[in-house]
Amino acid sequence: MAxxxxxxxxxxxxxxxxxxxxxxxxxxxxxISHLYKSFGSNRVLQDFNLTLYKGQNIVVLGKSGSxxxxxxxxxxxxxxxxxxxxxxxxxxxxxxxxxxxxxxRARIGFLFQSNALYDSMTVRDNLEFPLRRHWIQVxxxxxxxxxxxxxxxxxxxHTVDMMPVELSGGMRKRIALARxxxxxxxxxxxxxxxxxxxxxxxxxxxxxxxxxxxxxNTASLIISHDMNCVRLAxxxxxxxxxxxxxxLDTYDRLKSSxxxxxxxxxxx
Amino acid sequence: xxTDTTLKKFLDETGRIAVFxxxxxxxxxxxxxxxxxxxxxxxxxxxxxxxxxxxxxxxIGLVMTMQLRPSxxxxxxxxxxxAIVGISIIREIGPIITALIFAGKIGSSIGxxxxxxxxxxQIDAMEVSGTNPFKYLVVSRVLATxxxxxxxxxxxxxxxxxxxxxxxxxKGITSxxxxxxxxxxxxxxxxxxxxxxxxxxxxFIVGIIGCYKGYHSSKGTEGVGRSANSSVVVSxxxxxxxxxxxxxxxxxxxxx
Ligand SMILES: Nc1ncnc2c1ncn2[C@@H]1O[C@H](COP(=O)(O)OP(=O)(O)OP(=O)(O)O)[C@@H](O)[C@H]1O
Ligand SMILES: [Mg+2]
Numbered sequence: 374m375a376x377x378x379x380x381x382x383x384x385x386x387x388x389x390x391x392x393x394x395x396x397x398x399x400x401x402x403x404x405i406s407h408l409y410k411s412f413g414s415n416r417v418l419q420d421f422n423l424t425l426y427k428g429q430n431i432v433v434l435g436k437s438g439s440x441x442x443x444x445x446x447x448x449x450x451x452x453x454x455x456x457x458x459x460x461x462x463x464x465x466x467x468x469x470x471x472x473x474x475x476x477x478r479a480r481i482g483f484l485f486q487s488n489a490l491y492d493s494m495t496v497r498d499n500l501e502f503p504l505r506r507h508w509i510q511v512x513x514x515x516x517x518x519x520x521x522x523x524x525x526x527x528x529x530x531h532t533v534d535m536m537p538v539e540l541s542g543g544m545r546k547r548i549a550l551a552r553x554x555x556x557x558x559x560x561x562x563x564x565x566x567x568x569x570x571x572x573x574x575x576x577x578x579x580x581x582x583x584x585x586x587x588x589x590n591t592a593s594l595i596i597s598h599d600m601n602c603v604r605l606a607x608x609x610x611x612x613x614x615x616x617x618x619x620x621l622d623t624y625d626r627l628k629s630s631x632x633x634x635x636x637x638x639x640x641x
Numbered sequence: 642x643x644t645d646t647t648l649k650k651f652l653d654e655t656g657r658i659a660v661f662x663x664x665x666x667x668x669x670x671x672x673x674x675x676x677x678x679x680x681x682x683x684x685x686x687x688x689x690x691x692x693x694x695x696x697x698x699x700x701i702g703l704v705m706t707m708q709l710r711p712s713x714x715x716x717x718x719x720x721x722x723x724a725i726v727g728i729s730i731i732r733e734i735g736p737i738i739t740a741l742i743f744a745g746k747i748g749s750s751i752g753x754x755x756x757x758x759x760x761x762x763q764i765d766a767m768e769v770s771g772t773n774p775f776k777y778l779v780v781s782r783v784l785a786t787x788x789x790x791x792x793x794x795x796x797x798x799x800x801x802x803x804x805x806x807x808x809x810x811x812k813g814i815t816s817x818x819x820x821x822x823x824x825x826x827x828x829x830x831x832x833x834x835x836x837x838x839x840x841x842x843x844x845f846i847v848g849i850i851g852c853y854k855g856y857h858s859s860k861g862t863e864g865v866g867r868s869a870n871s872s873v874v875v876s877x878x879x880x881x882x883x884x885x886x887x888x889x890x891x892x893x894x895x896x897x
Contacts, residue, residue, distance in 0.1 A: 446765075449769050451765050451768060451769065471773070475771045478769050478770075478771060479771060481769070483766075483769045485762050485765070485766060486762075487761055487762050488761075489761060489762040489763050489765065489766035490763070490766075491758075491763055491766070491767075492757075492761075492763070493754070502767075502770055502772075503770040503771065506767075506770045506771040506772045507770065507771040
């Protein structure tokens, strides 16, 4: 949270997800159970379990190549797990057909690690793309408003008619973030939202993430190596080691952990 | 051993292309129809290759006429130049040259475009935005190449014949109407129809191979270059093979 005192409000010993000021219900939005995914002989996820509640931010920590991106791609249905269940709003993603999956995806925002901006389209067309494709009934005026609002949120309203190649790396990240947020999703999956940004812009993005969570009561999974992001944006931190959710706890408690597997993540 | 793995790779690739083509055939007529994207691609694909195809067509017609003249004069059938050039351009040279240039220009750009979209996760991004990227990207492009190449071949044929008309008039005088008269009195339906039909196949090949290569591009920018390159090579070879097959088939059914 932006408020540094909020870390003191952690109630220890209570079920995961009770911290900070954001109102949190016990409504489960993502339930991952016994998830397995391998590529050939490369076992990436092995018996991974995690539950995300409405209004909660979980930051996923893990070494490079540990399978964090694979995990969220399984959640959105871009990758098919070998075994296990992923319930999103009560629907098991690997079993959904195309239509049901598209319907579900309209409620999920996904920020790609590589931004994945469409480089043949202007910034405006990039942002309009999800609006137009998800069968959402909107007029052109509403579309324009939503585009400008999303761009103002990330402070880049002046780039609306530029092409992605004309933007800097950090600007592209912020445009990608705007595209993720434009549908006002109920769940947001962020893959390294602050990587490649200067500390000040990074802090702004973190503030934005927290603000969105408070404003719309969204649930988010955030993959990050940035300790500022972990500290400020997380209700809980999940540590991904050897394909499992090795630890799940608040930032403060994990930071003071003496576990030799967890400790290195917090020594920076 | 080396030939063993090469053969295996070849068969592997052939199988994959077949599966990809099967997916296209299975998906292109089902909703949701990406109509505006199809027209956008038609415009881009047709417009982009127009100058190049016009230029090469013109030169081919002109040069063929100039090269033929000495021997025709020798045989004393100088007046038949328009007929001979007309038949060769419409039956074979027009379609094949245009298709090869089309493969070089459009096949490589489709391969590179989809390849870079693949490696930068833009295709995945489309999928999470409620779009079937296969329909949006592949079906629209393959249909566009299939329908645009015949149009381009027709244009190229006309321009080549115009080049030939100029060629005839460099050393001698043939009137505009006499030239076209000579071209068309010798042309029969069986010259035009099979030649026209095969251009649809050529267009389809360029589209499907370019899309396949791009869609299955391996990670990294090197993979993108390789996709562009191999889509030109593979589609050119397939164009020649198809040409051979079409000639055999039309021969068999009496259109030869
Ligand atoms: N499409 C794929 N095909 C084959 N292997 C893959 C694929 N995607 C990921 N992998 C493998 O899965 C493992 C985990 O990859 P992933 O991208 O999830 O790492 P990550 O935790 O996100 O790392 P980073 O922090 O560097 O982004 C890696 O060993 C990678 O080689
Ligand atoms: Mg990753």
